[in-house]
Amino acid sequence: xxxxxxxxxxxxxxxxxxxxxxxxxxxxxxxxxxxxxxxxxxxxxxxxxxxxxxxxxxxxxxxxxxxxxxxxxxxxxxxxxxxxxxxxxxxxxxxxxxxxxxxxxxxxxxxxxxxxxxxxxxxxxxxxxxxxxxxxxxxxxxxxxxxxxxxxxxxxxxxxxxxxxxxxxxxxxxxxxxxxxxxxxxxxxxxxxxxxxxxxxxxxxxxxxxxxxxxxxxxxxxxxxxxxxxxxxxxxxxxxxxxxxxxxxxxxxxxxxxxxxxxxxxxxxxxxxxxxxxxxxxxxxxxxxxxxxxxxxxxxxxxxxxxxxxxxxxxxxxxxxxxxxxxxxxxxxxxxxxxxxxxxxxxxxxxxxxxxxxxxxxxxxxxxxxxxxxxxxxxxxxxxxxxxxxxxxxxxxxxxxxxxxxxxxxxxxxxxxxxxxxxxxxxxxxxxxxxxxxxxxxxxxxxxxxxxx
Numbered sequence: 105x106x107x108x109x110x111x112x113x114x115x116x117x118x119x120x121x122x123x124x125x126x127x128x129x130x131x132x133x134x135x136x137x138x139x140x141x142x143x144x145x146x147x148x149x150x151x152x153x154x155x156x157x158x159x160x161x162x163x164x165x166x167x168x169x170x171x172x173x174x175x176x177x178x179x180x181x182x183x184x185x186x187x188x189x190x191x192x193x194x195x196x197x198x199x200x201x202x203x204x205x206x207x208x209x210x211x212x213x214x215x216x217x218x219x220x221x222x223x224x225x226x227x228x229x230x231x232x233x234x235x236x237x238x239x240x241x242x243x244x245x246x247x248x249x250x251x252x253x254x255x256x257x258x259x260x261x262x263x264x265x266x267x268x269x270x271x272x273x274x275x276x277x278x279x280x281x282x283x284x285x286x287x288x289x290x291x292x293x294x295x296x297x298x299x300x301x302x303x304x305x306x307x308x309x310x311x312x313x314x315x316x317x318x319x320x321x322x323x324x325x326x327x328x329x330x331x332x333x334x335x336x337x338x339x340x341x342x343x344x345x346x347x348x349x350x351x352x353x354x355x356x357x358x359x360x361x362x363x364x365x366x367x368x369x370x371x372x373x374x375x376x377x378x379x380x381x382x383x384x385x386x387x388x389x390x391x392x393x394x395x396x397x398x399x400x401x402x403x404x405x406x407x408x409x410x411x412x413x414x415x416x417x418x419x420x421x422x423x424x425x426x427x428x429x430x431x432x433x434x435x436x437x438x439x440x441x442x443x444x445x446x447x448x449x450x451x452x453x454x455x456x457x458x459x460x461x462x463x464x465x466x467x468x469x470x471x472x473x474x475x476x477x478x479x480x481x482x483x484x485x486x487x488x489x490x491x492x493x494x495x496x497x498x499x500x501x502x503x504x505x506x507x508x509x510x511x512x513x514x515x516x517x518x519x520x521x522x523x524x525x526x527x528x529x530x531x532x533x534x535x536x537x538x539x540x541x542x543x544x545x546x547x548x549x550x551x552x553x554x555x556x557x
Contacts, residue, residue, distance in 0.1 A: 106185035106193055114197035117155075117205065132204040154208035154522035155198075156514030158216055159190055160240060162277050168521050171210045177279060178240045178316055181302045209514065209521040212275045213469075214244035216513025221467020221506040223516060229502075231465045233428050234509065237421055237479070238470025240307075241314045244275045245428045278424045279310030288312060289416065293324040300363060309424075313417045315368040315472045323366035325409050330354065337406075340399045352402065355394030366393065368472075371414050374407040375477040382407065417472070418482030425466060425483065425501075426490040434464045435497045464501045469509040 121129050157169075161180070165171035169191050176182060185193065191207045198205050211219075218234025225231050235243040249255070249272055282288045288308060297320055298304050298311055311317045329337045340352040359365030370388060377384045382403035389395035389403070429435060473479050480503055487498040506512070 106182055106188065107197075109182055109185070110190075110193045110197045111200075113194060114201055114203065117198065118201050118203055121153075121203065121205075135204075153205045154518045154525075155205050156209045156211055156216075156511075156516075156518030156521075157191060157194060157207050158211050158213050158510045158514040160213040160236070160242070160510070162280075163190065163210065163212070165210060165275075168209050168517075168524075169207050175303070175306070177303065177307050177310065178314075179302055208525065209517045211510070211514040211517050212242070212244060213510035214242045214275060215273055216511065216517070217467050217469045217506045217509030218244050218246075218273065219513035219516050220469075220509035221465065221504060223512070224506065225465050225467065225504060227460045227463070229460050229463045229465045231467050232432065232434060233425065233466045234506065234513070235421075235425065235466065235468045235473075236470045236510070237313070237315075237468060237473040239314060239316045240279060241310050241421065241470075242275070242277060242279050243424055243428065244273055245432065246271050247274045247432065276424065276428075279307045279314070281309035281424065283308045288420075293321050293328070296324060297321060309420070313420050315470070316364075317368075318371055318413055318417055318472075319366040319368035320364050321413050322371060322406075322410050323360055323364075325413075326366075326406065327360060329405075330360075336401075338395060338398060338402055340397070340402070350397045352395070352397045352399065355396070358394035360393050360395070369475075371410045372476050374403075374410045375414060377403075377407065414476055414479070415482050418476070418479045419486040421473075421479075422483045422486035422490070426487055426493055429464060429497070429501065430490075430492050435493065435500065462500055466501060466503045467506040467509060468503055469506045474505055474507075 121132075159171075161177055162174040163171040164174055170189055171191060172189050173186050175186060191210050195207050198207070213236050214234045216234070217236060218231055221234055222231045230246070233243055233245040235241070249267065249270055252272055252274065283305060285308060289312070294312060297317060298308065301311070312321075326337070329335045330339075338352045338354055354360065370392070373388050374382075374385050379385075381400040385403040385407060386398045386400070389398045389406070395402075483503070484498055484501075487493050487501065488495050490497075
């Protein structure tokens, strides 16, 4: 239930406070209890911690710390939370524990990544896009207000739009791109995975790109081939191609026969395996998945399938990046800029005489883009093939890792939101429209928060 989920989160926050703020924790709790007994509802401003709440699910956001859950993704299924204000749900559980915490900002992980990258990116170039390629996938980017046509249609529901920056941060929720499957590639394994998921017909792009699903696609491929008697995968008898010269066997209780039983990290293992006879891959098949005495040919077959799945995910990941770059017109004046080297992290070196203003900065976070070998290289390969971008445009795109960006960005937003709340008190809505408020924060972070803590 939603109570169980948010109660768990509140208890984890309580543990954090006890561990890292133990010297103040008990006095905070006692003052909170006394305040409650006297009819008070909250501490003085100085006694409250402001919390940035990263919530990586589709939300209809009405304010900097107000937003109702639209639907769950990434395998979550808690029906009674849908349509409710997730900040209020968390605040209720925090208050039940008498914790001196106020939820100051609700932040999608992509917005957090965008903010964190804006804080850490080298030079003066602003960050255009924050993207997640991990358990799930999504992106948020900076858009001109006059291009967001839905604002006029939303009327009062749009909130008080702050026009001072002329921009707004847009959370794209691109995990649901092409749910009707007009253009996305479709295999029998994609179909069966979707049919067996908690949300059939939804998040179709994410189900081809994100780390939660890539291992499951590979698992379904392997099981299908194993069940096909005409395919010799894992069917060696007394083989000279395995270490023990014995029959390959899959244990009856192998996790290969369980939904989501193959972790996506296995794709990284196969991709980075340079050992003789793919020994590392075969050892992983044995120890983790109950496939004993797999041959080198078996391991090579699995690696080829895994590589195809991983490369497809990376190339598809280039699609929304390209769409944002093209839609925002950032390539209207192409320049000759050196390419970032694949795998370089935040602030990859750009050599030569480069005009910093010509760089298009993209912040990324997530286990796939950080740890899957050559993921960025495959993204760049696809970007070079996109009409309107090509090799010249790809060279202008700087991709940098915003390590733990969702959390760091949420903390930065909470800091600035807290200052705005104190300045505007008693108006807790803090700056009207969340999107335009956050776009102002990007400049605020770049100008005023370039500090090391």
